[in-house]
Amino acid sequence: MQDFCARLLCGPDSIAFVEQPSYDRTVTVLRRAGAEVVGIPLEADGLDVDRLEKLLKDGKRPVLLYLVADFQNPSGIVLSAEKRLRVVALARQYGFWIIEDAPYRRLRYRGKELPTLLSLAPDRVLFMSSYSKLISPGLRVGYVVSPPALSAELAKMAEDTYINPSYFNQAIVYEFIQRQWLEPHIAQLKALYHPRLDAMLSALEHHLSGLATWTRPEGGFFVGVTLEAPVAADDLLSEARAANLVLTDGRGFFANGDGDRFVRLPFCALTLSEIEEGIARLGAVVRGLSE
Amino acid sequence: MQDFCARLLCGPDSIAFVEQPSYDRTVTVLRRAGAEVVGIPLEADGLDVDRLEKLLKDGKRPVLLYLVADFQNPSGIVLSAEKRLRVVALARQYGFWIIEDAPYRRLRYRGKELPTLLSLAPDRVLFMSSYSKLISPGLRVGYVVSPPALSAELAKMAEDTYINPSYFNQAIVYEFIQRQWLEPHIAQLKALYHPRLDAMLSALEHHLSGLATWTRPEGGFFVGVTLEAPVAADDLLSEARAANLVLTDGRGFFANGDGDRFVRLPFCALTLSEIEEGIARLGAVVRGLSE
Numbered sequence: 001m002q003d004f005c006a007r008l009l010c011g012p013d014s015i016a017f018v019e020q021p022s023y024d025r026t027v028t029v030l031r032r033a034g035a036e037v038v039g040i041p042l043e044a045d046g047l048d049v050d051r052l053e054k055l056l057k058d059g060k061r062p063v064l065l066y067l068v069a070d071f072q073n074p075s076g077i078v079l080s081a082e083k084r085l086r087v088v089a090l091a092r093q094y095g096f097w098i099i100e101d102a103p104y105r106r107l108r109y110r111g112k113e114l115p116t117l118l119s120l121a122p123d124r125v126l127f128m129s130s131y132s133k134l135i136s137p138g139l140r141v142g143y144v145v146s147p148p149a150l151s152a153e154l155a156k157m158a159e160d161t162y163i164n165p166s167y168f169n170q171a172i173v174y175e176f177i178q179r180q181w182l183e184p185h186i187a188q189l190k191a192l193y194h195p196r197l198d199a200m201l202s203a204l205e206h207h208l209s210g211l212a213t214w215t216r217p218e219g220g221f222f223v224g225v226t227l228e229a230p231v232a233a234d235d236l237l238s239e240a241r242a243a244n245l246v247l248t249d250g251r252g253f254f255a256n257g258d259g260d261r262f263v264r265l266p267f268c269a270l271t272l273s274e275i276e277e278g279i280a281r282l283g284a285v286v287r288g289l290s291e
Numbered sequence: 292m293q294d295f296c297a298r299l300l301c302g303p304d305s306i307a308f309v310e311q312p313s314y315d316r317t318v319t320v321l322r323r324a325g326a327e328v329v330g331i332p333l334e335a336d337g338l339d340v341d342r343l344e345k346l347l348k349d350g351k352r353p354v355l356l357y358l359v360a361d362f363q364n365p366s367g368i369v370l371s372a373e374k375r376l377r378v379v380a381l382a383r384q385y386g387f388w389i390i391e392d393a394p395y396r397r398l399r400y401r402g403k404e405l406p407t408l409l410s411l412a413p414d415r416v417l418f419m420s421s422y423s424k425l426i427s428p429g430l431r432v433g434y435v436v437s438p439p440a441l442s443a444e445l446a447k448m449a450e451d452t453y454i455n456p457s458y459f460n461q462a463i464v465y466e467f468i469q470r471q472w473l474e475p476h477i478a479q480l481k482a483l484y485h486p487r488l489d490a491m492l493s494a495l496e497h498h499l500s501g502l503a504t505w506t507r508p509e510g511g512f513f514v515g516v517t518l519e520a521p522v523a524a525d526d527l528l529s530e531a532r533a534a535n536l537v538l539t540d541g542r543g544f545f546a547n548g549d550g551d552r553f554v555r556l557p558f559c560a561l562t563l564s565e566i567e568e569g570i571a572r573l574g575a576v577v578r579g580l581s582e
Contacts, residue, residue, distance in 0.1 A: 161320070
């Protein structure tokens with residue numbers, strides 16, 4: 001779906017704004033569609049909207065802004081309510097599309113839900129989500145809610161590419177929801193993941209205090225860690241590998257070439273003891289590189 | 292898969308050869324990838340290889356030749372054994388890739404199977420097929436057999452786009468085959484489709500003799516019909532619609548802008564009486580336009 005949106009909206013001379021860090025696959029897909037990808041830094045309450053506004057005032061004209069407003073990939077950050085309003089106002093003023101990618105939105109473990117960007121500006125927002133994180137990634141069922149102006153072209157792009165999605169998998173998702181299994185299943189996932197998030201945060205406190213700063217998400221899959229010491233990503237990755245820790249390359253998340261000191265920590269698929277053990281090893285690796 | 296192959300192999304200045312007529316979606320996908328699409332006419336025994344050779348000798352340098360060697364879409368034609376050898380020899384000599392699309396190959400109702408192009412030149416051929424015509428189109432499970440030189444890039448293109456295909460659907464296909472249901476199922480499909488092909492051919496004989504020529508396929512889904520009288524596709528389509536006949540626009544299959552007189556007739560999904568009735572109506576429409 002991101003690929004279809006990217007190819008529909010972007011051409012060789014277009015500019016796409018993303019959060020920095022952003023989802024690495026999206027950066028790849030936007031570049032492949034020909035766009036110049038410009039990263040806008042994240043703050044604790046989401047996108048640096050002052051910076052977004054300055055870029056627009058300085059004459060940068062993006063066709064789209066891609067963001068994950070809820071429990072961002074890779075940082076776990078949530079875009080604040082005030083910033084949501086400002087972002088949609090700017091999209092209207094400067095005429096760019098917002099792609100709101102919301103796969104983690106329903107996985108909130110504490111705190112209060114904020115309105116989607118889609119609800120604030122259905123005329124400017126392509127909202128996409130999927131059942132990959134809520135039912136099963138093996139099904140590959142997702143959806144886009146698109147402004148009417150783009151729906152027909154988007155559907156044609158999809159049809160020209162894969163004729164149709166798997167009706168069988170869509171039927172499975174439909175049945176899952178019809179039988180009212182989705183809400184209890186989400187509750188179950190939250191009960192499973194919430195303690196893992198807490199374990200991750202307390203392990204970080206224990207093993208990386210003074211060596212790094214990190215986000216404190218209220219949901220989702222990821223905690224974003226920024227190391228204090230200047231390290232080279234290649235050293236970090238190879239030292240981690242030597243300690244039997246598999247890290248994703250932080251540089252993939254930074255459209256501008258940074259990211260050496262950024263580490264994305266996914267906590268959902270690990271047990272509490274694996275989290276404790278993994279962060280202990282990460283602490284040792286980072287201490288080793290800081291010396 | 293066609294989209295991945297097209298994007299991997301074609302760029303803005305590249306040339307892609309296709310059969311003429313060819314599968315309309317492929318022409319769209321190749322153009323979208325930036326290629327100039329050149330159609331090479333079909334003869335009763337497949338691609339006009341003399342014409343292919345002449346284009347190559349004249350300096351046209353395609354990155355790929357896309358063809359459906361078995362029961363071609365939209366014509367039903369099969370590429371002869373001698374021509375298969377000549378095509379792969381030319382691919383080696385001039386260094387282009389062959390995309391052999393083979394979704395209908397297993398649906399042969401009579402006559403003898405010919406070797407795949409893949410078996411003749413695994414170094415030059417990307418062979419693709421799917422279970423859409425053999426098990427269910429709703430599953431969307433297909434595959435590419437690629438020369439080692441391209442596999443890694445092709446896999447990365449796919450992964451960057453959709454992360455992974457549906458494992459669940461792949462597991463269904465795997466089970467279907469493991470339980471040895473596939474071969475009996477194909478036999479059942481043949482028993483169902485063979486009489487429909489024969490009914491189509493005899494209805495054409497009955498209702499369109501003198502008004503058109505057509506292919507006499509030994510398998511697959513389609514009979515390709517070429518009308519004798521010069522007609523405009525728009526007239527043909529609207530007259531057919533008025534007779535409650537839904538035809539696919541023949542022009543979509545011709546990369547060079549022809550196709551007004553071409554009609555693709557799919558026979559697999561219709562009952563014998565629907566086929567007889569449909570071709571009778573087509574005959575009446577064509578007679579009306581020829582007067």
